[in-house]
Amino acid sequence: MSRPSAASRTAPTSSTGTASFTVCGDVAEPFTLTVAELRAGWQQHRAEVTFDCATSGPQHHRFEGALLYDVIRAAEPGFDPRRRKDRARFLLAVSGGDGHHTVLSWAEIDQDFSGSPILLATRLDGHGLDTAGSQLVVPTDRCGARYISAITTIWTGACGDLTA
Ligand SMILES: Nc1nc2c(c(=O)[nH]1)N[C@H]1C(S)=C(S)[C@@H](COP(=O)(O)O)O[C@H]1N2
Numbered sequence: 001m002s003r004p005s006a007a008s009r010t011a012p013t014s015s016t017g018t019a020s021f022t023v024c025g026d027v028a029e030p031f032t033l034t035v036a037e038l039r040a041g042w043q044q045h046r047a048e049v050t051f052d053c054a055t056s057g058p059q060h061h062r063f064e065g066a067l068l069y070d071v072i073r074a075a076e077p078g079f080d081p082r083r084r085k086d087r088a089r090f091l092l093a094v095s096g097g098d099g100h101h102t103v104l105s106w107a108e109i110d111q112d113f114s115g116s117p118i119l120l121a122t123r124l125d126g127h128g129l130d131t132a133g134s135q136l137v138v139p140t141d142r143c144g145a146r147y148i149s150a151i152t153t154i155w156t157g158a159c160g161d162l163t164a
């Protein structure tokens, strides 16, 4: 059985056919955003990417969207922003409408560490993602597995003491 295509993976939609996702976890200001709000509220960046899919080979897409960093900062993650070691403990878990999910570290998107321009897309190949939902864009990844589509939730929080 093949996995569903991006078009058939949809985030929860309201009666107006508008997908939204929630930013939650260890944040002072959790919020839920539609793709239209993501487009209007944050500076939009472009990324033209090629990634490899294990089942369908190389995929080439043009994305437009907000920086994941900017959106999560707006939710005020529970770290001291002046302390690099505090920021370096934080994880991000991104879930899609079909249950596919992935993790990132805060350090991947923070300029003091890897500073990768990871996006929450609002447009894919010129078409709005308002109905399908936002898609994670990881231009530095060689393969497509973390390009989560139909995003429903982004959780952020610190990893604890793993020896406890
Ligand atoms: N929600 C969700 N997103 C997903 C997947 C999935 O199964 N579910 N598959 C990933 C994989 S393996 C790849 S290669 C890309 C493919 O993106 P496309 O369907 O837009 O070509 O989507 C990624 N995003």
Ligand SMILES: [Mo]
Pocket (backbone or CB within 6 Å): 052, 053, 054, 055, 056, 144, 145
């Ligand atoms: Mo894939």
